[in-house]
Amino acid sequence: xxxxxxxxQRALLDAVEQVVQHHLARTPAPVRVExxxxxxxxxxQGGYFEAFNTEGLGPVAAAAMVIALARLPFCTxxxxxxxxxxxxxxxxxxxxxxxxxxxxxxxxxxAACAVAIEADGVFMAPLQAGDARExxxxxxxxxxxxxxxxxxxxxxxxxDPNECLNLWRVAIAAEIAGCLSAAMESVVQHVSDRxxxxxxxxxxxxxxxxxxxxxxxxxxxxxxxxxxxxGAVPAALALGQAQQAVRPVAYxxxxxxxxxxxxxxxxxxxxxxxxxxxxxxxxxxxxxxxxAARQAWAA
Amino acid sequence: xxxxxxxEQTALRExxxxxxxxxxxxxxxxxxxxxxxxxxxTAFSLNFCxxxxxxxxxxxxxxxxxxxxxxxxxxxxxxxxxxxxxxxxRGAQYMNVNFIGQTIMRFGSLEQKRRYLPPMAAGQAIWCxxxxxxxxxxxxxxxRTRAERRGDEYVINGSKIWTSYAGLAQxxxxxxxxxxxxxxxxCIFLVPMDTPGITVRGIPSLIGEGDIHEVFFDDVxxxxxxxxxxxxxxxxxxxxxxxxxxxxxxxxxxxRRVLDGMVRQLQAQGRFDDPVVxxxxxxxxxxxxxxxxxxxxxxxxxxxxxxxxxxxxxARTAVIAADHQVSDFGMSFLPxxxxxxxxxxxxxxxxxxxxxxxxxxxxxxxxxxxxxxxLKLPREARA
Numbered sequence: 001x002x003x004x005x006x007x008x009q010r011a012l013l014d015a016v017e018q019v020v021q022h023h024l025a026r027t028p029a030p031v032r033v034e035x036x037x038x039x040x041x042x043x044x045q046g047g048y049f050e051a052f053n054t055e056g057l058g059p060v061a062a063a064a065m066v067i068a069l070a071r072l073p074f075c076t077x078x079x080x081x082x083x084x085x086x087x088x089x090x091x092x093x094x095x096x097x098x099x100x101x102x103x104x105x106x107x108x109x110x111a112a113c114a115v116a117i118e119a120d121g122v123f124m125a126p127l128q129a130g131d132a133r134e135x136x137x138x139x140x141x142x143x144x145x146x147x148x149x150x151x152x153x154x155x156x157x158x159x160d161p162n163e164c165l166n167l168w169r170v171a172i173a174a175e176i177a178g179c180l181s182a183a184m185e186s187v188v189q190h191v192s193d194r195x196x197x198x199x200x201x202x203x204x205x206x207x208x209x210x211x212x213x214x215x216x217x218x219x220x221x222x223x224x225x226x227x228x229x230x231g232a233v234p235a236a237l238a239l240g241q242a243q244q245a246v247r248p249v250a251y252x253x254x255x256x257x258x259x260x261x262x263x264x265x266x267x268x269x270x271x272x273x274x275x276x277x278x279x280x281x282x283x284x285x286x287x288x289x290x291x292a293a294r295q296a297w298a299a
Numbered sequence: 300x301x302x303x304x305x306x307e308q309t310a311l312r313e314x315x316x317x318x319x320x321x322x323x324x325x326x327x328x329x330x331x332x333x334x335x336x337x338x339x340x341t342a343f344s345l346n347f348c349x350x351x352x353x354x355x356x357x358x359x360x361x362x363x364x365x366x367x368x369x370x371x372x373x374x375x376x377x378x379x380x381x382x383x384x385x386x387x388x389r390g391a392q393y394m395n396v397n398f399i400g401q402t403i404m405r406f407g408s409l410e411q412k413r414r415y416l417p418p419m420a421a422g423q424a425i426w427c428x429x430x431x432x433x434x435x436x437x438x439x440x441x442x443r444t445r446a447e448r449r450g451d452e453y454v455i456n457g458s459k460i461w462t463s464y465a466g467l468a469q470x471x472x473x474x475x476x477x478x479x480x481x482x483x484x485x486c487i488f489l490v491p492m493d494t495p496g497i498t499v500r501g502i503p504s505l506i507g508e509g510d511i512h513e514v515f516f517d518d519v520x521x522x523x524x525x526x527x528x529x530x531x532x533x534x535x536x537x538x539x540x541x542x543x544x545x546x547x548x549x550x551x552x553x554x555r556r557v558l559d560g561m562v563r564q565l566q567a568q569g570r571f572d573d574p575v576v577x578x579x580x581x582x583x584x585x586x587x588x589x590x591x592x593x594x595x596x597x598x599x600x601x602x603x604x605x606x607x608x609x610x611x612x613x614a615r616t617a618v619i620a621a622d623h624q625v626s627d628f629g630m631s632f633l634p635x636x637x638x639x640x641x642x643x644x645x646x647x648x649x650x651x652x653x654x655x656x657x658x659x660x661x662x663x664x665x666x667x668x669x670x671x672x673x674l675k676l677p678r679e680a681r682a
Contacts, residue, residue: 001373002301003599009300060300188674203677208670209663215674216616220589223596232302233588241585289581290574296584297562297571 003223008056009064016048016068028073030264032273033142036074043069043076044092052086059083059167063174063229067222070178070274071185073267075141077107078178079171083229084115087167088157090124095132096168098281101149106277108144109134114152117168122159125152140273166228166235169282173225173235173242176278180218180249183271187211187253190260201256210252217245234295240288246279302592308377315356315381322350323388331386332643334507335393336464341425341509344390348422351378351389358396358420365404365412366420372601376549384552386644391426391464391509395419397547399426399472402540403489406528411489415470427468427492429459429514436461437661439474440482440534444516446475453477453488453526455496455519463658465499465512468492474533475516482534487527494519506650542607544659545615546597550651551590554625557648558583561633570632579628586624590617609672612665619656619665626652 005013019042028034043049051057051065062082069078077093085094095111097103099118108114109132116123125131131152137143146152188211191202201207221242228238250272254261261268282288304312324330333339351357352366360375361367375396382389389396400419403411418424435442444457455475465471471490478484492499496519504511528536562580565571571580593614600610626649629637637645656662670676 001304001595001599001602003596004603005300064300184674188676192675192677200677202670203679205667205679208674208676208679209666211674211676212666212669213616215669216593216613216620219610219613220593220617223592224585224589226300227302227592230300230302233592237581237585237588240581241589244582244585285582286578289579289585290577291581292584293562293577293581297559297566297580299566299571 005061005064006056008054009061012048012051012057012061013064013068015046016065019043019046019048020068020072023072023074026074028267028270032138032264032269033075033140034073034270035076035142039072039074039076043081049081049086049092052083059170059229059231060226062086063170063225066171066174067178067181067225070175070271071182073182073270075270075274077111079168079175080107080115083167083171083174084164087164088115088122088124088159090115094124095127095144097146099283102146104135104137104143104145106139106141106143108132108146110142110144114146114149116154117161117164119161122157122161122164123154124157125149125154127152138273139277140270141277165282169235169239169288170225170229172278172281173221173228173239176242176246176275177218177222177225179271179275179278180214180221180245180253183250183253183268183275184211184214184218186266186268186271187256187261191256207256211256214249214252217249221245234292236288236295237292239282240285240292243279243281243285243288246275250275302595304377308373311374312377312381314354315378318351318354318356319381319385319388322347323385327388328386328643331388332507332640332647334510334647335387335390336466336509337390337507338467338509340387340390341464341467343388344392344425345423347388348390348392350422352420352422357389357422358400360396361400361404361416361420365400365416372598376598379547380549380552383549384556386553386647389422391468392419392422392424393548394428394464394544395424395426398540398543399428401543402472402536403527405539406532406536407489408524410524411527415489418469424470425464425468426470426472427462427465427512427514429462429465429471429473429490431459431461433458433460437664439537440485442474442476442485444473444475446477446486446488446521448477448523451523452520453523455488455490455516455521457516459514459516460512461502462499462512462514463510465492465514466501466509471497471514472527474537477530483531485533485537486530487533487536488521488525489527490519490521490525494521496520506654507647539607541660542611545611545665546594546618548659549594550618550655551587551594551621553644553648553651554621555584555587555591557645558587558625558628560642560645561629561637564633564636576632579631583621583624583628586617586621590614590621593617609668612668613673615660616662616665616669619662622648622652622655 052062095108224238359370498515
């Protein structure tokens with residue numbers, strides 16, 4: 001057991017942190033979804049998404065990077081770029097479809113390719129302008145849908161669907177961990193600064209205990225995602241735990257941000273609405289728990 | 300980052316399992332049902348712990364000079380996982396090796412080390428922890444038991460309550476007040492339980508035998524060298540000791556064993572194909588494994604020689620949640636066997652899950668510490 005990053009991983013995460021801090025200094029616009037071309041450029045030029053295939057870095061560093069970058073209140077595709085596309089040798093940005101290829105998926109309208117991880121194989125279709133349309137949604141991600149999935153040129157990839165599905169589970173769990181951590185940080189700051197009844201809100205035990213319980217959940221989700229990236233714990237279990245944490249944590253964080261957190265001026269929604277979308281992917285926590293149980297206790 | 304075990308660690312775990320398979324009697328589960336502080340389990344521990352000691356599996360994490368082999372904290376922890384999951388054949392002696400021994404080693408006098416460490420390392424020492432009082436439970440610093448200095452002696456008067464294992468303990472790790480109010484006035488004394496003036500009364504409880512007592516101190520005279528550390532130094536020592544206690548017991552390992560057992564029963568009954576049962580089993584499993592990772596995080600820090608942090612409070616909170624999830628699973632799908640006498644380990648789990656957030660520092664105190672020391676939230680104004 002070793003819970004510390006190695007020197008290479010630490011160097012990568014230090015560099016990622018610089019990117020995060022640079023962009024955190026920006027004031028988000030009062031909109032639901034905001035993508036920054038400069039952030040995309042920094043990530044592309046820095047070669048960060050090569051970590052997965054780099055010796056000494058690998059999936060754990062890639063997952064740690066997703067956690068760190070998901071803390072930004074700006075929208076960029078992280079999970080597939082860090083963990084799945086490098087495994088499959090696909091370009092950025094690839095959009096990962098759900099069970100129904102026609103259903104809306106994150107980043108689909110902007111993606112270079114669509115990936116479908118299905119029971120009988122992993123399939124990829126390159127996308128041209130006009131293959132996907134934007135879908136209006138509540139989520140803090142740009143959502144899109146394929147216009148005619150059956151008309152695309154689907155190619156079967158040489159990859160194990162279970163391995164890919166596990167990488168995708170880790171990617172989602174890591175992104176949830178990052179979103180919830182950032183949202184938590186922002187609320188902790190708020191309740192430390194905001195004074196009511198002559199003292200900081202965060203000094204009230206009613207507030208402290210619920211935030212502490214959320215912190216315990218988020219810490220568990222974070223370490224679970226990293227351990228699953230290393231292959232030490234089942235990815236379905238890590239994702240189930242992450243998806244299950246979203247509802248209570250997001251609810252409490254909004255509660256303590258009060259009306260301020262209901263405005264688009266405050267970035268809280270950027271994290272919680274991303275987490276809430278991720279909460280429902282791959283059949284949500286119930287499905288992950290079922291899968292994990294069948295794996296753990298195979299008859 | 301590496302979340303796997305070394306070959307040496309895996310071999311150690313295997314050795315512990317082999318020893319358990321050899322040494323636990325066929326009626327062990329029924330025997331362990333009485334609880335770590337029961338007369339039955341205490342008597343068993345006094346035979347079992349010397350065997351562990353002989354095999355180098357009781358205090359491997361202690362330095363060689365005190366009977367250990369200077370092994371990393373992971374060794375002790377792996378052994379603890381296996382033994383707690385088996386129903387704790389060390390009985391109350393787990394406390395000695397989890398934190399009392401190390402506390403004496405770190406803060407005790409030469410004479411105290413000479414007197415108390417060898418019996419612990421030999422598996423022959425039963426201790427109790429005289430902390431809580433009728434008016435000082437979660438608010439430990441409010442304790443009133445007084446120790447008054449008279450020449451070369453202290454005279455102790457007061458009472459303790461909810462004291463685990465006191466009925467059969469030889470020695471008490473006792474907190475008493477020598478000074479004024481608050482933390483600074485508290486001292487630690489190592490007090491032989493056969494000292495005249497000590498009365499122990501068992502309190503019938505929901506959580507096994509020998510777990511809850513009242514202990515009365517009436518003009519109990521101890522020599523001045525029964526003091527651990529200096530007068531007024533107790534609070535940081537207690538903090539250090541509690542940081543070892545918080546994640547000392549591998550409760551999640553016991554929860555995992557019980558959950559595995561319940562799933563096997565449901566499979567045998569043909570009920571595990573139900574997706575609802577599967578989802579709930581997976582949910583409980585996730586809580587256990589999340590708790591395990593958070594505890595390992597703390598042991599990893601300890602293995603690096605880092606000072607204790609609020610990560611231990613985070614881990615303990617997750618461990619309590621896992622106990623509750625497994626208990627809920629049992630109550631939902633196997634209420635009669637989970638709480639029946641045919642599966643004594645499961646019944647013990649049910650009882651211990653009730654106490655999981657109460658014993659060894661209430662869950663709410665853990666949350667206070669997570670809020671203040673982990674999240675760095677402003678401290679609540681105290682009355």
